[in-house]
Amino acid sequence: MSARLHEFKDGAALAEGLADRVSAALADAVAARGKATIAVSGGSTPKAFFKSLSTRDIDWAKVTITLVDERFVPADNPRSNHLLVAENLLQGKAQAAHFLPLYRQADSADEAARIVSRDAEALGAPFDVVILGMGTDGHTASFFPGGSNLATAISAETSRGVITMEAEGAGETRLTFTFASLQDARLLVLHIEGQGKKDVLAAAEGDGPETDMPIRAVLRRAATPVDIYWAP
């Protein structure tokens, strides 16, 4: 395990520090390859980071933003991660970015996953930046303990793409990029806040099955060392 911990004094400093790092990574990607890709998480943690990142002076027209995971709900649903990103990141300078949604109007979530997996191939791999969150149950992305497709989602044998997940506590059916898609990002960040989540992280760093705390799959097996961004 070779995670690096970056500690900040409070949530505001964390949001700024992470936006500094991510905007530099996106600018480097544009300079090196003419384009940049970033997959971001939903939840309550990333809002201040999104707001700060949206003000950064980079060539947003060359950046594609997508989601690490999403609920199988349309973008006008208040629980949609797309809505969170639209209201907080795709604003100001970042309005010029392209956005690849995971939700698609389809007959089933599985069909939506197939469509978006095909679309995501056009982005190329690996992602330049992946920002993961973590729940207090040790889930990351939509890799939930007890999830219907958990074993497939975190298997090293599963290919890149988006699959569905159902789990108690997850609410709606989820769409999530697989472990294969996320683990080799050029910059792989775990963004967490609060002592409670630091304690969960410490538990995840201990022994035990990945299926109990799926964040372990990332901490143990990601090809890219994880940069942990945390504030109390």
Ligand SMILES: O=C1O[C@H](COP(=O)(O)O)[C@@H](O)[C@H](O)[C@H]1O
């Ligand atoms: O369900 C989810 O939760 C995690 C963590 O959310 P938070 O509210 O504790 O920040 C998030 O990373 C994930 O994208 C989301 O679908």
